[in-house]
Amino acid sequence: MLPDSQQQPLIDCIRDIGHPEAVRRFFGLLKELIDIVNLPNGDARLAFTVRQEKVTIIANINFFQALRIQKPRRGEVEYHLTVKKSCHDRLKINEELAFEPLTEKSDYLAVIIGQSNVHLMYQPTLRTCWEDCLLELVESNKRGPHSAKHNADVYRAAEDEAFQSDIIRLADDPTLADRVLNGYSVEEPEAEYEVEPEQPNQPHNLVLFGPPGTGKTFALQPYLANKNSSLITFHPSYSYEEFVEGIRPEISNGQISYKIRKGIFHKACSSAIQQAGYGTLADCLNDTPENRSRKLKKAPACYLLIDEINRANVASVFGDLITLLEPDKRLGAENELWLTLPYSQERFGVPLNLFVVATMNTTDRSIALLDIALRRRFSFREMLPDPTILGVVDGVELGSLLRTMNERIEYLLDRDHQIGHAYLTNVDTHAKLCAAFRDRIIPLLQEYFFNDWAKIQLILGDNSAWGKDPDLRLVRIKKKYTSAAASKLFGEMPDSIDEVVTYEINPSLQQSDYEQIPADAFVKIYQK
Template identity: 70%
Template sequence: MLIDTPQQALIERIRDIGHAEAVRRFFGLLKELIDVVNLPNGDARLAFTIRKDQKAITANVNFFWALRLVKPHRGEPEFWLTIKKSAQDQLVDFPEIDFSGVSQKSGYVAAVIGQSSAHLLYQPAVQQCWLDCLPELVETGKRGPHSARHNPDVYRAAEDEAFLSELIRLADDPSLGERHLNGHTVEELGADYETPDRNVPDNQPHNLILYGPPGTGKTHALQPYLRDGRASLITFHPAYGYEEFVEGIRPEVVGSQVSYKVRKGIFYKACLSAVQLAGYATLADCLNDSPDNRQRKLAQAPAHFLLIDEINRANIASVFGELITLLEADKRLGAEHELWLTLPYSQERFGVPANLYVVGTMNTTDRSIALLDIALRRRFSFRELRPDPSVLPMVEGVDLAQLLRTINERIEYLLDRDHQLGHAYLLNISTHAELCDVFRDRIIPLLQEYFFNNWAQIQLILGDNMAWGKEPEQRLIWVRKKYTSTATTNLFGDIPDTVDDVVSYEINPHLLAHEYEQVPPAAFVRIYQKPV
């Protein structure tokens, strides 16, 4: 016998409605409702319900229907959108819309739209009548808590498209009792709970930063975490802040009115996803549980990963704020010394669950690792990814592995090891033309940036200096002109007192003009192999 779980009830109701497109439209509308009312899952003023005696999914705001999806005994699914009675006249141009009273004494009616007329759901007049009504329902004097039972998975399905897709798939599957849904199993009574595979790599710290020069595969190293869908990905930038990462107040326009609402950031949502994998609907449910039960559930739950690319490009202290303490493994929810705090905007209690893993990448050329906040360094483990020349092949007589080793050794001598080139720059090259493309479009411009257009040093990196002995046609950086005293006098009429000997340079014109047949393979071989 199957346990009557919220997920099972929702799946059964989707099966009763029997129209996947109508279900998706309903949850799209429900997402709009959630955004407008701005109430968290589990708030006493919300009740998203599935009654056993009706083929309907209902979103109640306080004691009023706000939105329903109904499958009548006969006919197509219907969408019921609550609007003010005074707004009915605005919809007289749509004869396909029927109206039904919400209650005898209320000032609201339901605009009923059948699936065959679903395009009317997106008419501006219909949208405005419905959305303008929702804030009034939130503020009505007839307040919750509801006597009806709230199904938190209805809320989750509106916020999580992948979760909704899985619900719809399982609604068509007769073997529901044998299936897993996002880490949750519909179990038989009396069955022993088995710890699932957390899918955590060996020696995985809770907080990890992968760092190294560009092209060493840092972003590529995040791909395995994304394979099973239990990961959130974000790329930091200099303007990124706490309000985008955790929560913040943002203005929104609904109809003709501007409202300010608390919006959750990706870190909050990642923590929510992690506790949902442990069987909790919300972070509040997790925090309200007993410590022993919370520890057991989070220890057995699958892992969720928050992946942060370019983590050092933002102001870390500003982005994480007071949450930096909660990142420590022993301060996580479910850990020995668990902590939580109150968020400044929403005033919700918040903690970081033990089954959330944070993995960041850091390009050492953007900012030295030594400049990172000490608080961050203490809470994160660091793993360096170095260039790996061994993965590079021979291409038309050019040993790319030795080419990369030589260039990097010269960069490390003239600059530092943090600015070396990663193997990814040369990894997918199979022809001479592709090698020329990479040097013209990527490597030489990067060297220009590294050495601030100090062409003499760039020549040293590429073996184009006179002492190395390359033939002139083999050089990638050419000397365009040396200004002798005579040439300087001809240019200025006199020799300026402040001007030293000047040499101007240019990139090999054949390389720039895409005339690669004029750029011999020896131009690259002679970078690492000195002419005899």
């Protein structure tokens, strides 16, 4: 490609910025901006400008700056994302973010992020604030005309990845155009990025499964400490359109328009690609397989954390991406694959440095939705109750208590319905122990056994054969109805002549009169 007179200012500015990776990342953001505002190149509401004297590229929407990249005279490359002032309190908790009002009386702020803190740009709260602001700026009645002329090539570089690559190559090597004229070809120089430690020693797709309260969600906390992680909780109505990409209706000036919005999985893949030095997924796919494999294997690990993965119809949510999840089919792997997304028609693959870690509650009946195709592509790690971490409270050995109840549950039901240690982890007083049984454990047993109170008594040692004194029982027999008692109650014999037994929870426990519940009520659960 030979630059024309209008492209040259853009090329010169990119050269002065001096950071190809930062420029690619900026164009990736600009592509997102274009998708969100859904305005064509040349629309009067847009003005993408290049200011060589300040080494900056700015995207204006109506009268306002919406996105900016600049290289100060001193310091590193900066990105400026415009958000509403009302977002300031939500964002200022991150001390690494800097803020600057667009004007003295403006309702908008520029969030300034340096290249060394570029990971902050993908923080979910910031991205939500920025995207919401873009939609508001489009509707603003405070419109130009802009004093600066719109540079259509900035828009084109965001939309056309091949053109973008050519522009960056020309900026990196000013003699390239002359050599192309003379018939020489030049390979694109590699984008510079920091070499990070190799990927962690764990499966690329991992499901932590077990009964409730075994610390599955807690096990995600170390991953969340990584700056390159994102968390989502599945629910029954979660869909492919929310997870990967989909078309969403939006109303503008009374007119309904439909825009393609990226889901959290797509954004997680894009973030992982950027950690390898690529601006967009397309840049990664346009690279040679050798370079792609080397960069992705050395790039920092990124994590997508999915809590309650079996709450959604997983096969439907992942759709045609099931195959791409396999470790050897990921971008940078030996048998890498990619596909074309149905809505945007963009090429898409799952990078090698993205790890998917999910949790699954085995008591949830929706576990059946995990089909064989998904099970084959995920590794499963069982997390069982750990009584050894529990202490002694008021003479009650919580570990022995939990172990005995779970052994009984496993006999009467199955191992998937045990009670997790988290139900008793924070219990350090007798009152808290009573509250845990009243509010959490007994209701859970009611759910497990469908109000089969005789079995609940067996679990709690409240059955007559175990030998607990009646006053110590947490679940008591309220009344046994003999034929005579039933006739007295109804005036005649009901159709059923079977003996009926009704139960009640210890009234002192129900009424929070915990002083009337002796410690032996719990000791006698595991000690006959």
